[in-house]
Amino acid sequence: MWRWHELLPVLNPENQVFLGEGDTPLLHLPHVEKELGITNLYLKDESSNPTGSFKARGLSAAISKAKELGVEKVIIPTAGNAGGAMAAYAARAGLQAYIFMPKDTPHANIEESRIVGAHVELVDGLISDAAKLAGEKARAEGWFDVSTFKEPYRVEGKKVMGYELAESFSWELPDVIIYPTGGGTGLVGMWKAFAELEAMGWLENTKRPRMVSVQAAGCAPVVKAFEAKALFSDFWTNAYTIASGLRVPKSFADHLILEDIYDSNGSAVAVSDEAILESQKELARLEGIFAAPEGAATLAALQQLIEKKWVNPGERIVLFNTGSGLKYLDSRHSDA
Numbered sequence: 001m002w003r004w005h006e007l008l009p010v011l012n013p014e015n016q017v018f019l020g021e022g023d024t025p026l027l028h029l030p031h032v033e034k035e036l037g038i039t040n041l042y043l044k045d046e047s048s049n050p051t052g053s054f055k056a057r058g059l060s061a062a063i064s065k066a067k068e069l070g071v072e073k074v075i076i077p078t079a080g081n082a083g084g085a086m087a088a089y090a091a092r093a094g095l096q097a098y099i100f101m102p103k104d105t106p107h108a109n110i111e112e113s114r115i116v117g118a119h120v121e122l123v124d125g126l127i128s129d130a131a132k133l134a135g136e137k138a139r140a141e142g143w144f145d146v147s148t149f150k151e152p153y154r155v156e157g158k159k160v161m162g163y164e165l166a167e168s169f170s171w172e173l174p175d176v177i178i179y180p181t182g183g184g185t186g187l188v189g190m191w192k193a194f195a196e197l198e199a200m201g202w203l204e205n206t207k208r209p210r211m212v213s214v215q216a217a218g219c220a221p222v223v224k225a226f227e228a229k230a231l232f233s234d235f236w237t238n239a240y241t242i243a244s245g246l247r248v249p250k251s252f253a254d255h256l257i258l259e260d261i262y263d264s265n266g267s268a269v270a271v272s273d274e275a276i277l278e279s280q281k282e283l284a285r286l287e288g289i290f291a292a293p294e295g296a297a298t299l300a301a302l303q304q305l306i307e308k309k310w311v312n313p314g315e316r317i318v319l320f321n322t323g324s325g326l327k328y329l330d331s332r333h334s335d336a
Contacts, residue, residue: 001057001160007196008061009156015068017093019050021060022160026168026318031286032299036306040316042174044165045289046323051112053292053323054158055085058185061157062146063089072096075143077130079182079244080109081323086146087118098143100130105244108327126239128249148183149253155189162193165318171197172204175315178301180294180322181213181222181268182248184257191260209318211266213257214301216241216273221250222257226268231255242273243293245322267310275300280325293328295321 001022002008010016025048029041046054059082066074073096076086083099090097097118101109102125113120123130131147138145148154166173173194179187194208213222219239225232236249251257261268271279273293280296283289291299298319305311 001060001157004160004163007163008160009153010061010064010068012068015064017060017064017067017089019056019060019088019092021049021056021157023164024048026165027287027289029287032282035282035286036303038306038311038313038317040314041319042317043287043289043319043321044161045321046161047292047295047321051081051085051088052327053081053085054161054186054320055081056089057157057160058082058154059085059089059146059157062086062151062153063093063095065153066095066144066146067093071144073098073143074146075099075134075138076146077101077127077134078105078109079127079247080105081245081327082148083118083120084109084112087113087116090118091116098137100134102126102130106328107330126247126249128235147252148185149251149256155185155192158186158189159193159196161186162190163197165190166194166197166203169316170204171202173207174209174318176212176311176317177209177320178212178214178298178305178317179320180243180246180297181215181257182245182251182294184213184222184251184253186320186322187211187213188253188256188260191264208264211261211264212301212305213261213266213268214297215268215270216243216246216276216297217270218273219247219249220270222254223268223270225254225258226261231258233258242328243276243297244328245292245294246297267305269301269304271297271300271304275303279303284325289321290325291321292323292325295319295323
């Protein structure tokens with residue numbers, strides 16, 4: 001990721017906290033294409049990042065800049081993967097780390113956070129409850145809060161996914177990007193990246209992708225807002241889904257997510273847990289990819305979009321798998 005350092009906010013290379021994040025594979029999906037009757041389908045597989053998810057990108061940037069700014073202790077509320085990434089990069093940077101996460105977070109996320117020295121506090125409730133506690137502790141004790149969009153640097157790490165896509169397609173952009181959306185940093189970050197690439201004159205053409213936000217049917221505040229043509233989402237009560245990263249009742253940056261969807265002539269799609277599990281099996285059986293539930297949700301969404309004829313068979317479409325299915329084995333065993 002740091003080969004793009006001139007476009008990132010960390011000024012001194014000595015402050016780059018690096019564990020190997022970025023340059024994840026862009027995989028053609030010929031067998032899924034055949035099943036769906038389309039061509040030009042790809043999957044950006046973020047599971048090969050350190051700590052097994054795309055969260056490594058954002059937390060690498062955030063912790064690097066925190067180190068550069070002289071921060072000594074960082075705090076985060078998390079649905080799972082962001083906490084594990086924050087803990088690892090904080091350890092690498094020599095910072096104290098404090099994490100609030102729901103009690104039913106996948107066990108792998110809890111253990112990966114603890115083993116690198118972070119203090120993990122398990123919370124009754126959802127990420128919104130964890131966020132409230134993290135905010136209170138940050139204000140009372142001077143912890144630097146790296147919550148989604150409550151600092152400006154995580155989105156800078158995530159935007160590199162957009163750079164990599166453009167580079168992979170010889171400086172053209174795909175027609176459609178289907179992205180699982182909890183906090184929404186990746187979607188907003190990529191839209192920012194496309195604007196920056198245009199401004200630098202690096203793109204062969206300036207037609208941007210239609211951005212599709214995918215959420216779980218049991219927690220779909222962005223989808224509900226999009227369908228109402230609203231600029232902000234309402235808090236989603238009684239949120240539930242096996243995809244813990246999608247169990248975000250209200251993103252802090254909901255207006256940015258919705259703005260980018262509208263600007264791109266995109267869409268927002270909700271998928272059931274049953275469809276997520278079925279798509280997870282399909283990706284594994286047909287392409288050998290054991291995707292996280294959040295990543296599998298993008299395939300389930302694509303099937304809906306094909307049925308609605310919202311995508312054309314020849315369009316270049318990119319799905320995002322945001323993490324490894326191996327991190328969800330406990331939740332899969334209990335729910336599948």
